[in-house]
Amino acid sequence: MSERTENVVCTFCGCLCDDLVVEHEEGRIVKVLKACANGQGHFREYDPSPRLPRLEGRDVSWDEAYSAAGEILRSSRSPLIYGLSSAVTEAQRRAVELADRLGAVVDSTSSVCHGPTGLAMQGVGEPTCTLGEVRNRADLLLFWGCNPLVSHPRHFARYSTAKGRLTPEGRKSRTLIVVDVRPTAATKAADIFVQVEQGRDYEVLTALRALVQGKAMERPSVGGVAREALVDLAERFKNCRYGVAFMGMGLTMTRGRDLNVAELFSLVSDLNDYTRFSVIPMRGHGNVSGADQVTTWQCGFPFAVSFARGYPQYGPGEFTAVDFIARGDADAAVILASDPGAHFPRKAAERLREIPTIVIDPAESLSASQATLWLPTGVAGIDTAGSSYRMDGVALRLRPFLKAQRPSDEEVLVRLIEEVIR
Amino acid sequence: MIRIRGGKVYDPANGVNGEIRDVWIDGGKVVAAPAVAPADVEIIEAEGMIVFPGGVDMHTHVAGSKENVGRKLRPEDHRDHLRSRKGVLRSGSGYTVPSTFLSGYLYAEMGYTTVMEAASAPLLARHAHEELDDLPMVDKGLLVTMGNNQFIMDCIAKGEKERLRHYVSWLLEATRSYAIKIVNPGGVENWKWGRNVAALDDEVIGFEGVTPRKILEGLAEASRDLGLPHGIHVHGLNLGQPRSARTTVETVAGLDGRGSHLCHLQFLSYQGKEEGHAFRSGARSVAEAVKTVRDLTFDVGQVVFGQATTMTSDGPLEFALHQMTGHKWVNDDVEAESGGGVLPVLYDRKSRIGAEQWMTGLELFLLVDDPWRMALTTDHPNGGPFFCYPQVIRLLMDRDYRAEVLASLPPKALEGSLLPDLMREYDLFEIAIITRAAPARILGLTEKGHLGVGADGDVAIYDRVNVDGTACRCSRFQSCRRALSRVRHLVKGGRWVVRDGQIVEEVKGRTFYVAPGFDASLEDHLKDYFERTYTVAFDNYAMVDEELPLGEVIPCRRRNGSF
Ligand SMILES: [Zn+2]
Numbered sequence: 001m002s003e004r005t006e007n008v009v010c011t012f013c014g015c016l017c018d019d020l021v022v023e024h025e026e027g028r029i030v031k032v033l034k035a036c037a038n039g040q041g042h043f044r045e046y047d048p049s050p051r052l053p054r055l056e057g058r059d060v061s062w063d064e065a066y067s068a069a070g071e072i073l074r075s076s077r078s079p080l081i082y083g084l085s086s087a088v089t090e091a092q093r094r095a096v097e098l099a100d101r102l103g104a105v106v107d108s109t110s111s112v113c114h115g116p117t118g119l120a121m122q123g124v125g126e127p128t129c130t131l132g133e134v135r136n137r138a139d140l141l142l143f144w145g146c147n148p149l150v151s152h153p154r155h156f157a158r159y160s161t162a163k164g165r166l167t168p169e170g171r172k173s174r175t176l177i178v179v180d181v182r183p184t185a186a187t188k189a190a191d192i193f194v195q196v197e198q199g200r201d202y203e204v205l206t207a208l209r210a211l212v213q214g215k216a217m218e219r220p221s222v223g224g225v226a227r228e229a230l231v232d233l234a235e236r237f238k239n240c241r242y243g244v245a246f247m248g249m250g251l252t253m254t255r256g257r258d259l260n261v262a263e264l265f266s267l268v269s270d271l272n273d274y275t276r277f278s279v280i281p282m283r284g285h286g287n288v289s290g291a292d293q294v295t296t297w298q299c300g301f302p303f304a305v306s307f308a309r310g311y312p313q314y315g316p317g318e319f320t321a322v323d324f325i326a327r328g329d330a331d332a333a334v335i336l337a338s339d340p341g342a343h344f345p346r347k348a349a350e351r352l353r354e355i356p357t358i359v360i361d362p363a364e365s366l367s368a369s370q371a372t373l374w375l376p377t378g379v380a381g382i383d384t385a386g387s388s389y390r391m392d393g394v395a396l397r398l399r400p401f402l403k404a405q406r407p408s409d410e411e412v413l414v415r416l417i418e419e420v421i422r
Numbered sequence: 423m424i425r426i427r428g429g430k431v432y433d434p435a436n437g438v439n440g441e442i443r444d445v446w447i448d449g450g451k452v453v454a455a456p457a458v459a460p461a462d463v464e465i466i467e468a469e470g471m472i473v474f475p476g477g478v479d480m481h482t483h484v485a486g487s488k489e490n491v492g493r494k495l496r497p498e499d500h501r502d503h504l505r506s507r508k509g510v511l512r513s514g515s516g517y518t519v520p521s522t523f524l525s526g527y528l529y530a531e532m533g534y535t536t537v538m539e540a541a542s543a544p545l546l547a548r549h550a551h552e553e554l555d556d557l558p559m560v561d562k563g564l565l566v567t568m569g570n571n572q573f574i575m576d577c578i579a580k581g582e583k584e585r586l587r588h589y590v591s592w593l594l595e596a597t598r599s600y601a602i603k604i605v606n607p608g609g610v611e612n613w614k615w616g617r618n619v620a621a622l623d624d625e626v627i628g629f630e631g632v633t634p635r636k637i638l639e640g641l642a643e644a645s646r647d648l649g650l651p652h653g654i655h656v657h658g659l660n661l662g663q664p665r666s667a668r669t670t671v672e673t674v675a676g677l678d679g680r681g682s683h684l685c686h687l688q689f690l691s692y693q694g695k696e697e698g699h700a701f702r703s704g705a706r707s708v709a710e711a712v713k714t715v716r717d718l719t720f721d722v723g724q725v726v727f728g729q730a731t732t733m734t735s736d737g738p739l740e741f742a743l744h745q746m747t748g749h750k751w752v753n754d755d756v757e758a759e760s761g762g763g764v765l766p767v768l769y770d771r772k773s774r775i776g777a778e779q780w781m782t783g784l785e786l787f788l789l790v791d792d793p794w795r796m797a798l799t800t801d802h803p804n805g806g807p808f809f810c811y812p813q814v815i816r817l818l819m820d821r822d823y824r825a826e827v828l829a830s831l832p833p834k835a836l837e838g839s840l841l842p843d844l845m846r847e848y849d850l851f852e853i854a855i856i857t858r859a860a861p862a863r864i865l866g867l868t869e870k871g872h873l874g875v876g877a878d879g880d881v882a883i884y885d886r887v888n889v890d891g892t893a894c895r896c897s898r899f900q901s902c903r904r905a906l907s908r909v910r911h912l913v914k915g916g917r918w919v920v921r922d923g924q925i926v927e928e929v930k931g932r933t934f935y936v937a938p939g940f941d942a943s944l945e946d947h948l949k950d951y952f953e954r955t956y957t958v959a960f961d962n963y964a965m966v967d968e969e970l971p972l973g974e975v976i977p978c979r980r981r982n983g984s985f
Contacts, residue, residue, distance in 0.1 A: 312515050
């Protein structure tokens with residue numbers, strides 16, 4: 001007899017769609033409704049059956065695993081705790097605590113996606129809003145360096161082009177502008193596609209700021225965009241009712257990085273002299289936004305923090321995981337809910353294989369298969385509970401609908417802390 | 423059992439003014455002296471020391487979305503303000519916006535045991551509670567903003583008082599909150615159109631007939647009918663503007679008491695152009711207005727010279743500050759409910775505006791002679807960090823010190839000012855009122871802020887001898903700034919958590935909230951409303967008990983309407 005659970009939250013991406021329907025039978029998921037392809041995979045690929053930890057290639061009991069973990073952590077002089085972004089807030093809180101108690105470096109996947117966004121915010125601020133304001137108010141949408149149709153497939157339907165209080169006609173109530181270096185599915189869906197030359201976003205943003213402020217532009221084009229097109233954009237921005245810009249890794253991970261983002265944030269700030277305008281970074285992982293939040297509330301800084309001196313030190317470029325590992329500064333690592341073995345640049349990934357690693361992950365990722373110790377945990381929102389932060393900072397409760405047969409990330413981290421402070 | 427022996431006790435709620443007596447604590451509560459003391463009683467020697475109830479901060483921003491934006495925004499605030507982990511205690515950083523564990527420690531070291539986080543949008547309450555859970559050493563509560571809530575404004579537009587009351591009740595319980603916060607009613611909704619409100623009868627765009635006045639009245643009535651322990655908590659119109667004193671006087675008259683609380687009133691007590699000045703204190707007119715009504719309280723929101731981080735749900739205000747200062751600015755519009763902003767500021771004693779703001783706060787303290795109607799706050803971190811309270815206390819207790827600071831201000835600011843002529847000095851009894859007894863009473867927390875039998879076992883013990891063992895050098899103990907700056911001992915919930923100035927145990931506090939009850943038929947209506955308006959499903963909105971293991975419901979005294 002299959003059971004049905006409604007309003008299930010999907011934690012695959014920063015959209016945290018919370019309207020899914022999951023049918024399950026005898027402790028297994030049989031059908032997922034309303035989810036996008038990414039979300040389908042998130043639910044369907046997880047096997048919730050109990051699994052023993054694996055230490056150096058052999059299955060061991062949980063007790064043995066915890067004492068081995070304790071051994072690794074206690075004998076490390078410069079440990080790294082990395083990942084966090086697919087774990088729930090409760091686990092992230094424990095991960096930062098573990099780092100504090102160990103004197104470790106803690107960093108989240110923010111540092112390889114929206115780290116520059118954080119730096120930009122610290123430089124110039126960030127006028128933002130929740131996704132419901134986009135739904136209810138926004139009549140102009142600007143997507144810059146991101147492709148929601150691939151990375152956040154339900155963003156349009158649920159948020160940015162949904163029908164709302166002042167947007168009764170949904171998509172038709174809006175002008176949709178996409179800026180990218182090449183045509184994508186999103187640019188095809190747009191009313192206006194602005195193609196920028198690779199690596200010239202900063203110049204284009206600066207030109208737009210100048211035009212918005214009423215300055216004349218003499219050059220016929222900037223960054224491959226014609227003057228007329230830029231003038232038209234600037235006018236549209238100033239004359240909309242409520243504009244919202246979304247930005248992604250096309251700005252954060254290309255030439256200019258945090259400077260690109262700061263220029264966009266400044267443009268959005270400037271526009272509030274004329275109308276209302278907000279910006280929302282398109283955060284990727286389900287709770288990467290929460291990782292920033294937790295690290296910030298517990299120690300004051302959003303990512304790239306070292307506790308080696310006993311107090312928190314902020315060091316993007318220094319304590320960001322890729323740099324820290326590639327330099328050979330880490331002598332052990334705890335990897336929570338992420339797969340740096342698969343995603344880090346080659347040098348850092350190689351270094352990672354040379355040091356003892358403890359991977360806490362529901363799935364046997366590449367990092368897990370290469371780890372000294374793999375601790376297989378449950379998935380929040382399927383068989384364990386917790387909270388997650390949407391890309392706009394709204395926290396949702398993840399309710400389990402299957403009976404837990406594995407420990408949660410939080411439970412595992414609590415045990416690691418006990419091992420460390422013993 | 424704990425016996426605090428031989429201290430000079432200040433317990434204004436029970437009329438105790440500096441009497442030498444013992445305080446007994448058992449099972450987390452203050453108890454009567456036992457006929458025979460048990461053999462294992464712990465004795466805290468308090469001879470020559472001051473014994474106060476644990477401090478109550480009724481308006482502070484220490485947890486939640488805006489506070490955390492402030493932390494993230496300002497790495498420059500944290501670099502020189504660090505604390506190392508020590509034993510079980512966590513490390514932390516931050517001056518105007520300290521991290522959560524550090525905030526809890528700093529409150530405990532100052533002798534405070536209860537704090538109210540003064541503003542979260544309901545949609546972001548879960549976040550605030552998660553941070554409050556990482557704020558150790560204190561009991562706490564959360565106020566949620568309702569003054570720009572579209573459901574509420576719809577109810578007001580349609581005259582649906584009963585539905586409004588049920589909704590407020592539902593919302594308080596769903597967000598596990600303690601009271602109704604109102605911030606610039608209508609102004610934040612208008613800000614989403616790039617506008618604001620300037621007067622009580624301005625219209626809210628898109629809500630026919632709804633005005634700031636009607637929002638205040640509607641929510642004050644709902645709060646009363648539900649019998650909430652703490653009345654509406656109001657951040658009024660025109661905050662920070664030179665016309666704010668006038669609006670405040672009108673607001674006070676309009677509310678006519680009704681158990682309302684006006685927060686950080688200093689920031690709403692300025693006068694300007696119409697009165698012939700660019701920017702001056704309007705404390706006199708505001709104090710007069712407050713005195714004429716009963717059943718109305720306020721906290722001051724004193725400014726402290728130095729760095730601060732402004733953070734408020736008043737979105738248009740933060741934007742105005744951004745336009746004025748050019749400082750980095752964060753805004754956050756929250757769907758259907760609220761908004762907010764964050765911006766760093768500096769209160770410069772060399773600037774006329776800074777000096778006026780500083781004087782305005784002190785004038786309010788000194789002009790309103792009934793200390794039971796007010797609470798000491800800096801609206802942390804808007805007026806300055808909470809750990810500067812001892813400095814404010816010294817300013818209130820010591821007019822020589824006040825004169826010293828006044829002498830350092832721009833002479834032009836002093837011309838025609840009231841403050842230099844105010845000779846009043848607070849005594850320790852009055853300080854105990856505005857930092858303990860009054861805020862607890864205003865909040866309706868009957869077991870806080872006093873040391874009578876049945877009160878929570880929260881006791882702060884201050885020593886004239888500094889915690890490092892050196893004797894305090896000043897001759898006037900009563901007005902010693904340091905005397906109240908750091909406890910020698912602190913008992914929290916019956917546990918001796920600070921000994922000789924050192925935190926020896928980290929304790930978790932409880933979270934107080936209200937649950938006055940509502941008509942279940944409201945939920946069907948809300949489901950539909952959520953579908954049309956929100957981006958969160960109705961079923962995923964409300965918090966559940968397991969999210970708040972140390973939650974505690976404070977009872978309401980319903981006056982009206984069975985549901
Ligand atoms: Zn405040």
